[in-house]
Amino acid sequence: xxxxxWQQRIDCFYEQDFDDDDPQGSLTRMRILLSxxxxxxxxxxxxxxxxxxxLGLEDNAISLYRRAIAAGLEGTSALRASIxxxxxxxxxxxxxxxxxxxxSMPDAGIDEGARQAFLALALHDQGRHAEALQTALLALxxxxxxxxxxxxxxxxxxxxxxEKP
Numbered sequence: 072x073x074x075x076x077w078q079q080r081i082d083c084f085y086e087q088d089f090d091d092d093d094p095q096g097s098l099t100r101m102r103i104l105l106s107x108x109x110x111x112x113x114x115x116x117x118x119x120x121x122x123x124x125x126l127g128l129e130d131n132a133i134s135l136y137r138r139a140i141a142a143g144l145e146g147t148s149a150l151r152a153s154i155x156x157x158x159x160x161x162x163x164x165x166x167x168x169x170x171x172x173x174x175s176m177p178d179a180g181i182d183e184g185a186r187q188a189f190l191a192l193a194l195h196d197q198g199r200h201a202e203a204l205q206t207a208l209l210a211l212x213x214x215x216x217x218x219x220x221x222x223x224x225x226x227x228x229x230x231x232x233x234e235k236p
Contacts, residue, residue: 113144166196
């Protein structure tokens with residue numbers, strides 16, 4: 072029998088057991104997995120935040136993301152927690168805080184495109200449309216087979232004047 076890791080079981084939960092039509096059942100099943108970790112474990116708090124977020128329980132998710140980060144969440148999980156926190160803040164109308172979090176983050180590695188995409192959305196919500204478009208374009212450019220130089224130049228030419236929503 073193959074021994075699967077805790078993270079693989081978390082991934083399996085989202086693939087097989089998560090049901091947004093049964094929030095209580097989903098939370099119960101996630102809590103069973105999280106009970107394998109010590110109380111206050113940053114990874115467990117992060118996963119609990121994620122399931123609350125996926126269920127649309129934003130206020131709980133925000134609090135849990137903050138607790139996970141404060142508890143010493145590290146590496147990719149810490150970067151993802153910050154991205155997810157910012158996304159959730161944006162969803163509840165706190166775009167300024169979302170922008171602040173996303174702009175203050177270091178390069179998010181494999182999730183850098185996601186960081187830039189959520190930053191573009193938050194900038195747009197703040198009425199900073201040219202910056203939002205520039206951010207989105209600069210995130211997209213590395214994935215293109217051609218036109219990179221011209222698109223970088225066009226993105227740089229976008230005005231950054233005070234904009235109104």
